[in-house]
Amino acid sequence: MCDMRQSLLRRDALSAAKEVLYHLDIYLSGQVQNSPSPSVDTTTLELVEEFILHRRMSALQELQLLEIMCSCFQEQSRDAVRQLIFSALFTLQGNQADESRMALLGKLVSMAIAVGRVPILECAATWLQRSHPVYCRRLARVLVDDYCSLLPGSMVPTLNNLSSSCPPFCCQFITAVTTLYDLSTEELTLPVQLLQMVVSWIRDHPRLVLITLLNTPPSSSQPIGSLDLTPLAGLVRWCVKAPLAYRRDGKQGLANGTTETELEAGPLFSELHLSVLQVLLLLPGILREKGLLGRLALLQPDQLTSLISDLSGDLEELNPLHSDTQTHIQLTLDRLAQALQVSMAAGALLCSREDLRALCSRLPHNNLLQLVMSGPVQQSGFYPHIHTPPLGYSPRPGPLGPHPSSHSPHTSFPSQPFLPSMAFPFRPSH
Template identity: 30%
Template sequence: MSQLSGPEIKHSLRKLDYPLCAKEAIIKIGQLICNRVPSLKHMDLALDLMAELIFCEVDRRGNKRHSPLTSLDELQLLDILYDYLNNTSNETSRNAVFLSLFSGTTAMMRSAVLSKLVSVAVGIPSPTVLSSASVWMQQLGNTSHNSNQLAKALIKDYFVLSPNIVHKLNVLPHIAPQFTANFLTAIANMYFTDGKKEAFTFPSQNLLETITLWVNENSGLCIAAQQIQSSLPPGAIAMEATTPLAGLLRWCILAPIYNEDSDLYGKLHLGLLNSILEIPSTNPPRAISAAHLVQPVGIILRFLNDEQLKVKTTEQIVDKQKTLIENKLQLCLDRFAQAIQVALSINCVYGNMEDLFYQLQQLPQNRLLRIVIHTHKLNK
């Protein structure tokens, strides 16, 4: 079949019923795109086979199908894709096929199949498939909409619909550290991200427990995606992973002022600080962006502004309530200062440092934060 032309290959595969045509098509797709130097003609043929014979998005004339895969078809397809990827030992070839199946232009359209495929790989588990999923998240951006949608689907599967099996995820950082790190980055981007309290969403208790456990038991987890170079097809440009450190620190910093009083935030904060301290100080990675690290500033200032408006529009807040708010604010600022000082001590913060410290000076008085700012000025 390898000597057949494109039309002949399609004609041969069309004779097969689904899902056998999909099973044969994925093998042919691997052969087409995993050549040493695949031609554009081969790539176009592979994409055509995916659209028509794998995902059934178009008919043989290229017209869009209005009826999606049935539930049975989808289940059979998941089995085919899982077996093919799990049994493809060549990492570069496997990643090339995975990235082609769920490219940036088709990922949203195929998100249901993608999410279920990765969910199965998490549950079984399959480090091989999760490795390719990690590369996919990194190449499309682990803070992108596509990665967020995948993270939401996994959270729904394991933390909402099946909370009784959450404990099975405890091994995930050990079997798939790069995937877990990219998954954490996507999750971190989903919560504590809006300045309006009514628009805020917070992680569930079981999700927070799992993440806290992961971080505290695996000090190198947060930078794991930056430690190994992705195996990509020829010509592909490796995209740098964003670590989850700044996003998860934001959770811990903002939790007190939004009445998220779980002790887990304190434990997570400590685990994150220890993770940063474990980063090699000689030639450290670009672990934390200054632009990401400074994000809590605007949210804290908007929170204080809202509290001041409440005082003006309602009866004056009693002293006890004022003290409570002030204590929560100081805990928030203490955690912020600790995170900044530890990150600076390891020299793993990159970006516009002057803007970072300019914005920090807009925050209310806090003894530890002032010491950090003053020390930075002396060391300039």
């Protein structure tokens, strides 16, 4: 190995990096073939750091290196070898090379999206599943910047087919961006182009957000400090917080008090909310098949606590006396109630009724939320199938929701019916 290092030192930066990649491929192919527990030794990792991550390259050389890496992953037919190569290159080691790793990783995944290199995206999905959320958010930020900021309008045509060509990456990417954009500030409110893409992915492939859960053996556990198994908690947060977040961040109001961004994003969040409820209804069968029904909470109580705390803070920033603001508040609480009811019925939220009442005690009164906190949750499988209404369909809630005379209609964030033809026993709270 010492002789190899001396040989690499005599080469130019691109040639040396290419040689290390070639060595890595041959070395790990042999490991997979001959060893029951293939791994990368320390000396090889040192070569990767010295000749790929630390050597200075011109912009042209770096582009050529990315093309070489794309070809390397594309031509390697064995997934196990590809995953090991990717791990050797981009597993964070807690040293100075990690910044270079993250920079190169962002450029490689961005290029893989642009040129449709699915093997790289599959490796990136595994990396996202195993890495700390801080670094997952950094990668997500790079991709969103590339496809929403630097190249506005390019996201839809470029990523449109990803949901069918590489579902694992899409699932992990959605999970990462829901942790990146938590709608807590204007800067952390997701771009409309990104929202459009997420909505179209989930609308066309509802099981997409469950891919990681489906592919994870029941006995295995997520690495400590990793992303959630599904993006459901983050998607619920988006849908519930959206009416208040856009109301809070709106700068330039229209004649009816709504904002231009709100008019564009409102129907998208409404469609996303309905899609999330439909996905939740798929869970009982999946969890039962894996032996996890009643044992695995995909929406954690601490996530619910954080969401309700954020809602309380957002409500304090708004003027509750404004009639249009009241419409937004009631829509937010309606969506929260719907998400809670379906999540508990589907086994995604394991929360007692008493804990739920305590958590929601700081929120304003809402008829639907009161029903959820008062009445028993129906057993899984009792709910009828929810049919997606046309995009322009904006029904008002029935007797379970606020009285129509209480609030004026609001077309920007159309309300969705809770669950058609469902009767809930009502016990007044004292």
